[in-house]
Structure formats: structure tokens, C-alpha cells
Amino acid sequence: MALLLCLGMTAALARGCLHCHNNFSEKFSYYRHHVNLKSWWVGDIPVSGALLTDWSQDTMRELHLAIPAEITRENLDQVARTVYRKMDQLYQGKMYFPGYFPNELRAIFREQVHLIQNAIIRSRIDCQRHCGIFQYETISCHNCSDSHVICFGYNCESSAQWESAVRGLLIYISNWHNLVAPSISCLEPQHLANLTLESASECLTQH
Numbered sequence: 001m002a003l004l005l006c007l008g009m010t011a012a013l014a015r016g017c018l019h020c021h022n023n024f025s026e027k028f029s030y031y032r033h034h035v036n037l038k039s040w041w042v043g044d045i046p047v048s049g050a051l052l053t054d055w056s057q058d059t060m061r062e063l064h065l066a067i068p069a070e071i072t073r074e075n076l077d078q079v080a081r082t083v084y085r086k087m088d089q090l091y092q093g094k095m096y097f098p099g100y101f102p103n104e105l106r107a108i109f110r111e112q113v114h115l116i117q118n119a120i121i122r123s124r125i126d127c128q129r130h131c132g133i134f135q136y137e138t139i140s141c142h143n144c145s146d147s148h149v150i151c152f153g154y155n156c157e158s159s160a161q162w163e164s165a166v167r168g169l170l171i172y173i174s175n176w177h178n179l180v181a182p183s184i185s186c187l188e189p190q191h192l193a194n195l196t197l198e199s200a201s202e203c204l205t206q207h
Contacts (some may be wrong), residue, residue, distance in 0.1 A: 001128065016056030017071050017116050020144035021080040024066060029054060038091065041098035048102045051109065060141070061111045067124060070138035070147050075119035083112050131156040132165030133172055 018024055035048045051058075063069060071079075097177070110190045127134050130153030140147040152169055156162045 016059040017069060017076065017139075017141040018059065018080060018083060018112060019069075020139050020141060023084065024079065027084055027087070031091065034091060035101075037094075038096060038101045039098065040095050044096075044098060045082065046103050048105055051102060051105045055109065056138040058109070059113060059116065062110075063117055065117065065120060067120065068149075069116075069120065069122055069141035070139060070149055071116065072123055072136065072138050073081055076139060076153065079112060079115045080118060083108060084113060086111070124149070127151040128153045129155045131161050132168045 016185075032049060032052045035052065036045050038048065039045060060069065090104050090108070096104075116205055125135065127136060127149065128151050130151075132153055133150060134153050135148050135150045138147050139145070150172070153165070156165050
């Protein structure tokens, strides 16, 4: 019954999130091309360059999310602004002593991972604070396409709201089920009008 908790609509595998932002290519191209001016020690240059080149792929390896990596455009903008601001501040400095620059890059990277994690999870929690089926628009970190997340919210204040919410959920399940298997007879349209919580429970138990 995991479907009752959260209904993700895209694949869980992804390469990153920040690379979906409009300014990512321009910003990180600048960062990579100017990395050789940031440290007195030549050994910092390839290390820092690798961090910047692998930024997107390393992001997903560190997220460790059990849900699809889908972020709202507003949250992506907030993460991007924070990362670019800190990176721009770092690049405004002159040459740094050995080891400082790659360490600062790692710190910004880790903060970015935490920001993305929190944004994705917080959106799911907020979604479940509604009553019944709720949908919000997102960007898939897998291919940067428009996507959406559907969840079932538990914030219902009356039995009437609960019955309406459950009925909406069952309609959603029925529509989804019809795509992959024969229809569930007790969830057919002619039965939904008089559906109660008890009969809904019995219906799902039978299937």
C-alpha cells in the first residue's frame, strides 16, 4: 500500500539536479575555465577541476533518496542562487594557499546536496498536508523535463472530507489499475457514488 503514501511519477535514477537550472552551463563553464587561477599549488588545479566536472553525477550519488529526485522550479532556483552566490564569492578572491580552494568547493558541494535533499523531502511532506489526492509540478533531475508528483494527503478535518478524499484516491487507483489490468468491479463509476469508508476498505482487501 505504498501507493497510499506517495505516488511518484518518474524514474528514481538521476544524474543531478542543479544542471537543470538555466544558468548552470554558463556558470560552471566559467568556474572550470578559471580554476587554474585560484591556488598557489598546482596540485589543487586537477582536484578542483574534477570536482567541478563531476558535480552533477556526484550530487546524485550523495543524495541517497528513497523517492524520485524531482524538485520544484522554485526550490531549484533557490538552491541555484545559493550555490552561485557562494561560488562567485569564492572566485572573487585571489590565489589561495594550498588545499584551501578544493576544500571550499567540497563544502559548497555538501551544502548543495543538503539543500536539494531538504527541498525534495519538504515538498513531499507539504503535499501530504492536504486532504486527498494532491499534485504539484516539478522538474525531473533525470532528464530535466517537466514532471509532477502525486500524493495522498491526510489532513482531513471531517468524515465527509475523509470520504471524499478516499473516493478520489480510489478513482485514481482504478484509473491507474485499468492501464495495466482489468477493472476493479467495485471501483467502477456506477459504484463510486455510494462508496463508504467501510466498503472502500473491503473493496481494496478483495483486490
